Amino acid sequence: MHFSMYNLFIILLFSSLLQCGMSHTHYKFIVKEATYERLCETKNILTVNGKFPGPTLKVHKGETIFVTVYNRGNDNITLHWHGVHQPRNPWSDGPEYITQCPIKPGDKFRYKVIFSEEEGTLWWHAHSDWSRATVHGAIFIYPRPGAPYPFPLPDYEFPILLGEWWKEDIRKVLQEFVASGGLPRDSDAYTINGQPGDLYPCSENGTYTLKVKQGKKYLLRLINADMNEVLFFGVANHNLTVVGTDGSYTKPLKRKYITISPGQTFDCLLEANQDPGQYYMAASAYINTTIITFDNSTTTAIVEYKGSYDKSIPPVMPYLPNFNDTTAAFDFCGTLRSLASEEHPIDVPLDVDHKMVSTLSVNTLPCDTNQTCSGPNGTRLLASMTNNSFVLPPIDILKAYYYQLEGVYGENFPDFPPLEFNYTADFQPFYLQTPNRATEVKMIKYNEKVEIILQGTSLVAPLDHPMHLHGFSFYVVGYGFGNYDEIRDPPRYNLVDPPLQNTVLVPRNSWAAIRFKANNPGVWFMHCHFERHVTWGMETVFIVRNGERPGERMFPPPNYMPPCC
Known part of the structure; x- marks a missing residue:
């Protein structure tokens, strides 16, 4: 429709x-x-x-x-x-x-x-x-009423939502993408609060403007609602001080730009400490590959100071790294730290009950008979976690689990890749490209301390993956380029003040380690927040079993859940 x-x-x-x-x-x-x-x-x-x-x-x-x-x-x-x-x-x-x-x-x-x-x-x-x-x-x-912020109280606050815009109806874009078996159509623009900015045709009058007063502090609540790209974001001649991410406070981190993936949020303090005038805030794509096409444009909004200034002088552009600057992208991501204060303590699992290694791959599937597909060599593109490309069931998994309905899902999602190989090699055997296709979930005991190594692979296309887990925030205890090494890498984990997030950007041909305590019983989705990868099947489900005490059990369903047929 x-x-x-x-x-x-x-x-x-x-x-x-x-x-x-x-x-x-x-x-x-x-x-x-x-x-x-x-x-x-x-x-x-x-x-x-x-x-x-x-x-x-x-x-x-x-x-x-x-x-x-x-x-x-x-x-x-x-x-x-x-x-x-x-x-x-x-x-x-x-x-x-x-x-x-x-x-x-x-x-x-x-x-x-x-x-x-x-x-x-x-x-x-x-x-x-x-x-x-x-x-x-x-x-x-x-904060709860009466509780303070852990940073200087801002004078004003504003939501800054980054998004994408297609000239075509998004439903048609999706239908055409699925039918082709290949890549989706690139967006025509990025947006800031719904506006593409004055670098695009016919957009000057609709450019979003943030009016500020010299000497005041502003809290920018930044959200990447983009569908398929990681973005660099900055404000010309101004520093951004990150004080929070994904609903959790961080140690103050001052930067000229930030890297934000789809699904992530950042709380950023902006001091209006420049001369009166106009300054661009801008966002552009980070994508370190030449294998896929993408929207390589820049969206802008204007930070405008109140007061008199020469309006004939055009706004200044901020510095943003090149679209393929992985070092710039992950120098930022790797410096985030939880606040970990007495008022805002953290609880990093120091040991692990349940360890998983999940490979994140783009895959291919032979095209159906009498059909033409736009993937490599006429194949259909898929994606997977641990070689399983997820298939949505006809009724929801939560209902099937709660009412013990058989045949809706399997419980065989693997803890480790079924085949070991050099995950980040320049060339991969063709037989590795075809994944298992099934509705497989992972069962987790209540209160287990879980570690997941999210390992990117070079199958078909080495790409970044913003991985989001429902029902939990997790500690990002480690990052690394290349293949994860279970001997070399864990001693270098940050178990003191790692960032607490719900979405982690896994670099191309790299890995990230996350830990969390499974103290929330229920059915919880984990997936890449690139919509094309979700459509291809890069997702799974964690079912956390009930604990023994009443407060450790999932609530019963409301009596008005939407029917499945």
Whole structure:
């Protein structure tokens, strides 16, 4: 279906359950079709209250909100609360055919979104097909009432959402991509708060402008809602001081630019300490490969100081690294550290009960008879984790697990690659390219301390992979280029103050090590946050079993889950 066939109506009802006894707060958000003009083209897209991106949700740490979604359109939809742990409550996590069947046209579903330890910036987005291209928005999570920030209180705060724009309807882009068996069409522009910026044709009048006062401090709540690219981001003549990522505080890190992958968020302090004038904030792609095409344009917005200045002087551009500068990208990623203070302690698992090594690969599959495919040598492109390309089931896995329905999924997702090889070699045997295709999950005991080595491979195309885990934040205890070495690399882990994140960027032909305690029973999705890789099957599911005590068990389902048929 095209966006023009949507007419989705959504009501968000927020019920505050703060310890201080705050009264219930109710919001009404309407998502519906709206007409937008970008890049000299006009089209209909799905919007929230007529806006793209959607509205910002503001809560306090520990709140619970209720979200009732009415789907009055012609296509299915679900919503996901990215980075919200949802303790014991996978029923409202949102990925279609993982924790729920989608909300069908004419139906409704009420999400119960439980915030717990998260603090800072997260976001919400559609988790069905590619609808999140326009259905997304920011979540601001403030400290509990009366609790201070662990950094100087900003004078103002703003959401900065980075996205992508296609002149074509995103549904048509997806359909054409799946049918081809090859790569998706490149986007026509990147956006900052829905606007591509004045470097694109017909966009000067719509460029997003952030007005600032000299001497004031601004908290930029930065979100990469982009579909398929990692981005560099910076503000001309200004430093960005990172103080948080993925709903967790960090030690202050001052940089001229940051690297942010799809799914990630950063809290950045910006001091308005320059002479009055106009300065560009800008974002451009990081992608270290020549194998695939990508949008190599730059999106801009303007930081404009209040006061008098010569308006004939054009805005200054910030420094952004070259699109293939891996050193620049991971010099930033590797310097993030958790705050790890007395008020904001961390709990890094120092030993491991369950270790996994999961390879992240692009794969191929022979094309169907009488069909032409656009992958290498006429094949169809796929992707995998540990050689398993995930197949979505016809009913959701959570329902099948809870009601013990047989035949929906298998429990044979491997802990280690079924075949060992030089994962990052320049040339790979052809027989390694075809993965297993199945709906396989990994069963985890409650409270197990889990380590996962996410190992990128050079099969078909060595690429970066932003890997996101639902239901948990994890500690990124190690990075490395090349193949992971179980003797050499663990002694170099950071077990003192590693960053606590829900999305980690695994470099091409490299690895990342994450650790977490499996103390959240339920069904939780793990996947690459490049939408093309999700479509190809780079995902799996972790089922964390119930513990023995009542507070260690998954909540029962609400009686109004969307039906699967």
